[in-house]
Amino acid sequence: MELTITNDNTSAGSSGSLKLLDMPCSPAIEEYKSEIIIESTQTAIEEGQVYQDKQTVAAGMKHFSVMHKFQFRVKRSSNRSYWLVCVGENCKWHFKAMSINEYAIFKIRSFNRQHTCSLIDETFIQRNHTAAVVGSMVIPKYCDPKTVYTPKDIQTDMLSEHGVNLSYMQVWRAKEKALRFLRGNSADSYSKLPKYFYILEETYPGSVVKLKKTADECFLYAFVALCTSISGWQHCRPVVVVDETFLKSAYRGIILTASTMHEVGTILPLTYVVVDSENDASWKWFFEQFKQAYGERPSMCVVSDRNESILKVRASTDHIHTVLHALRHMNETYENHCSPYYTRESLLRTYEIPVNPLHPPTGDKRQPGRPQKERYKTYDAIKSKKYKVSCGNYGGEGHNKRSCKNAPKKKLISCS
Incomplete structure (x- = not known):
């Protein structure tokens, strides 16, 4: 019934x-x-x-x-x-x-x-789960992912509309609870990665996705290369730019990216990899998966920030070259030669497979303490030499001439 x-x-x-x-x-x-x-x-x-x-x-x-x-x-x-x-x-x-x-x-x-x-x-405001109540009230504000609704906005609206004065930490928790209600728990999203990768492979046949876990079945690495990028790579110049940046999610991590540039000067993303940290093992796994997905091309050039881990991997990998060949075995002169990668046909073949976005699960767990605003320093940045302030009076370090305590005293001239 x-x-x-x-x-x-x-x-x-x-x-x-x-x-x-x-x-x-x-x-x-x-x-x-x-x-x-x-x-x-x-x-x-x-x-x-x-x-x-x-x-x-x-x-x-x-x-x-x-x-x-x-x-x-x-x-x-x-x-x-x-x-x-x-x-x-x-x-x-x-x-x-x-x-x-x-x-x-x-x-x-x-x-x-x-x-x-x-x-x-x-x-x-000290009782009755105020953050949960306010979070349930502001859920409609976050239904549209393009809407920017900050904790300060919640604080202002609650005071103007309801006469309730809340602290910043309370409205921050209210925002986190509202996002958790809409998007779920970030810890649970890791268990959905196999399903997400399965949908990617079914939606875009020919894509390469890899997931590596630790011995205790915890997430370690994730590799994604869509079929559109794999097909378009064959019609682009053999130049790959690799870079990395830190993530601001609940469990942090590093994202490694590889991209190239086609003939009209637009960037074509090739792959992205999420790893635990930037080290020798993660970069080695990145280049191994990249080789399996995109294969080998003659005279391929890799552009990087010369990270020590990348240099070690490149030194041990034979199929990666650091310079491009310059038409040494061609009869044409350099000025009259036009690479096929600059033709209209290559541009059309690069984007012949369409791509529609799939929204992955996002993390929303707030870490204790103040939110991170500065980038985490890598090993190279910590090891690099820093500029030292020196004194102009006697060459001491740690202060300048203006703040020097051992500066010679100036004689006072009387006007009498």
């Missing part, structure tokens, strides 16, 4: 309907089926209202307490009752909700909204 319940008191933008599948017909259900509330953002909570379950009642009261700036504590909570009282001593405010018969539907039996204690607006 399928029963559809419609609610006329839900907030704007909600359908207000609830489908109960295979639920036996009961007089209690028939009596309240047109009054059941499924939204936890009810602005008006009255005695006699019926909610679909206990979780909706609890979330609605948390939302109600934030809007009216007061605190409550749970006196009794079970699968059949939900009893709240004010945190103030001898305050008569209370809220009672009970289940109807033995079903999950809860009805407000008693609700005294009058406080007999002195309320302090600034103290309510």
